[in-house]
Amino acid sequence: MRSLSLRRFPKIMLGIATVLLGGSAIAAGGPGAPGLGDPYYPNDGNGGYDVDHYDLRLTYRPSSDQLSGTTTIKATAVQDLTAFNLDFALSVSAINVNGAAARFTRSGAEYTVTPAAELPASKPFTVEVTYSDVPSRVSGSTWVKTSNGALAVNEPHIARYWFPSSDHPRDKATFDVSIAVPDDGTTVVSNGAFLGSAVETGGLKRWNWRNVNPTATYLTFVTIGKFTVNHATAGGRPYITAYASNVTGATLTNARNSLNRTPDIIDYESSVFGPYPFAAIGGVVVPNLSFALEVQTRPVYGTAFFGSRANTSVVAHENAHQWWGDNVSGDTWRNIWLHEGFATYAEWLWSEHNGTGTAQQIANSTYNSRPASSSFWQVVVANPGAGNEFNAAIYDRGGLAVHALRVAVGDTAFFNILKTWQSERKYSTGTIEQFIATSERVSGKSLQAVFNTWLFTRGRPASPPGAAFDAEAFAAEPEPPAFAEIQETHRLLAEQHHAH
Template sequence: MTDIPRSSSGRRTARRLGVVTGAASLAAVGTLLLGTVPAAAVTGGAGVGDPYFPEDGNSGYDVIHYDVHLDYDPAHPDHLAGDTTVTARATAGLDQFDLDLKGFEVSGVLVDGRAARAVKRTGDHELVVTPDRQLRQGQRFTVRVRYAGAPPAEGWHILDDGGAEASGEPHGATSWFPANDHPSDKATLATAVTVPTGWTVIGNGLPGPTTVDGGRSTFRWAENHPMVTYAATVAIDKFTVQKYKLADGTPVVDAYSPGLAIDPKTPQLQSDIISFLSSKFGPYPFESAGGIALGDGQDVPNGLETQSRPTYAGGLWDYPMTHEITHQWFGDSVSYTDWRDACIAECVAQYATQLWDEHLGADLDTDFYQGTLKDVLGDPSFWSTHIYDAGPGHELDEGIYDKGALMMHALRRAVGDADFFATLKRWTSEYRDSNASWPDFERLAAKVSGKDLTGFFTAWAHSTTVPADQYLYPGSLAKVRITR
């Protein structure tokens, strides 16, 4: 997610409702539709035990793939119809399991093509499914859910012209499709969205065939690399679409909402940013690239690292692009194990804007590091965030971005450029398309550098006071002299 980008000086420059199984309808939330769960049932848990969001995700299975079909008419923005099939593998014998889905009337649930024995709602987002027969441990199975209604606003954003955009961190996906909504369970994604002809749909990954039938068009997209649910998106608008390729042939799709200025230099700028970041982090990790630029001032995120095609508000500019494209390596390709791990994405992405400044000629020791310290050394609030394990409700606090970017530069000076960038490249290579934790990063940095970094990371990532001078000014960093 984008924080307000920084200039070379280091300071800021901007900043379940009713359910139906078969023919029966559900009138009261939480009531079983058909039958009961056997007394000796093996049930999947509601929640994977995340320390910040204990009810997020579900245990008992791993998702392999989401196939999401949506029907949306911008003339009726309060209605969305969905038909999603989730392909998963049972990690235990299951008589019952949960999916995460907010809102909507659910009109049918099929497990391996057979009507579920029972479906009920519990809590804010749990859809509890009892299949017709027990799922065996290791069994691959499908769950098809048909649903419709007013999409929740947390992750489904209505644009001013009636179009829509789906995104949100830490939550958002369950506002438009049923999911195992936790970063630890990554899966591939295919979307097919039907809209009135004249509207365009942009999604993650590679475009598929667009079909037109009776004044309605269906757009298809496929992300073939596993992804976290919060990085999934569809955007519906009367977009201007630009297509081109990177130097290595990777296809790029940029989409601009009506009224946005399109800089003819953007394709080259985006290509240069991806090339530069690839030189620091390793090969670009996905099969496609690009961006979705939505109208400024609307109720959409300022920026989000939607996989392979980040979402931006107002246009495609160098600092937001540098931040969100960095997330393609840090956060998307290599994702959190749980929500304590935000630094593996945000610390690096925020520091990447400084690397871009350096690429353009800035001296980061003086312009960024010392310049920022002069402003914040006497400000206890700046240091008050634990970069790792910031606490529930603080998982994306500003301090993770700002203090984290300073820490990354201090680490670079502590281990030297060669080992610092070697650590970043080994991280993106060894954990590609999977999950890792911030403690994993600390261990890798120590391994690559051959140095004991325990004191350094304790001072920076696990404390809430100004680090001791030996960690604040490692390597070639000169001590800041402040005159009062």
């Protein structure tokens, strides 16, 4: 039996609450909740169980965008379960639970599954879901059909458009992704380690990937098409990069020059955030994406970041997310600052490390780039609202909030806070309030006023953190060399994150 982990705590509490609120209900069992109650997306995730592992064994036909096969889910019940839910938007033909056919009903992207026998609390169970559909034709789908394949990369919702799941960052699991595609040069790239490919009957070739570290569902990706894939090692880990065949010319050169810095960036970020938490690194570049996403172990970048020059800021940003968002995720989507604020600040630290502008200089320029009248200053970073999680303020004011913490506690305590947060909550989740408590505990300082100013209050603060504001002096202050690249990166990330 697995030891109790932080990531299972919320669901275990749901089971305890059931026991406390009605003993008679326990004997008879009951259904799991259809969602985890996230204030922005209340039906995301599912109550009553905790997923341990997903095993996807699928076939994909690029010409028709037909995706079919079986996903096997290994989970543990955290209460006696007579029924449970799956987040899924594709058409299902059969669901088996512990080898027996189960009844199921569907409402939109929610399946309710009734197993043949009640599932006892604390016991593992297995669910096999067989399905076939055209993901790009499903209402609301974020699956992208490309000219020679497909792309499943998005946030906060992508999993439900290609595999059934408990679709919330609280319920992390490990993954095996095995997809057969035509044996005509079509390639499949996903998370983690590449386990090899093998030719099958019917003119197909199966590609196998394994991700051994707990991963949120939205951070599991697949891209299918014609790619050049490079396999190497860095720091003893698989280091895999992939470039779509229609990424060419200067864009390809710029992209390669940027992603080739990934091992250096991982090494640097490990020095400030703590040990790299996963078993592989790398990156993928595609033309069919208008943003970049920090999918676990192998960020995926749209070509817009590399159209005019190499861009290591975006590589620093997305790889910082391997700690901030991937290793430790926001417990609900309200806590998105714990992802984007720190990934933004990683760009500032990377610039400082390379001598292209200190974090203080970038903070000054960021603050000075928007007048007090800008709507930018009216976003409450600690609670931006559903659909507004990727507003520019979450990045830039979010980065200013991180710098304000650094100024308030000093470098020694600041970097100790970052490493402590990552270590204590590894493969789990946290809230802004818990981060504040950790910061105060580690630093020994009261920090509520700092966080109130930068995270919880509308309006432009009187000055940037660490500097008294003098309008004339700021107007005359030259922008640090890295600032233009950072701002362009944030424009693409914030304005186009939900373009699809």
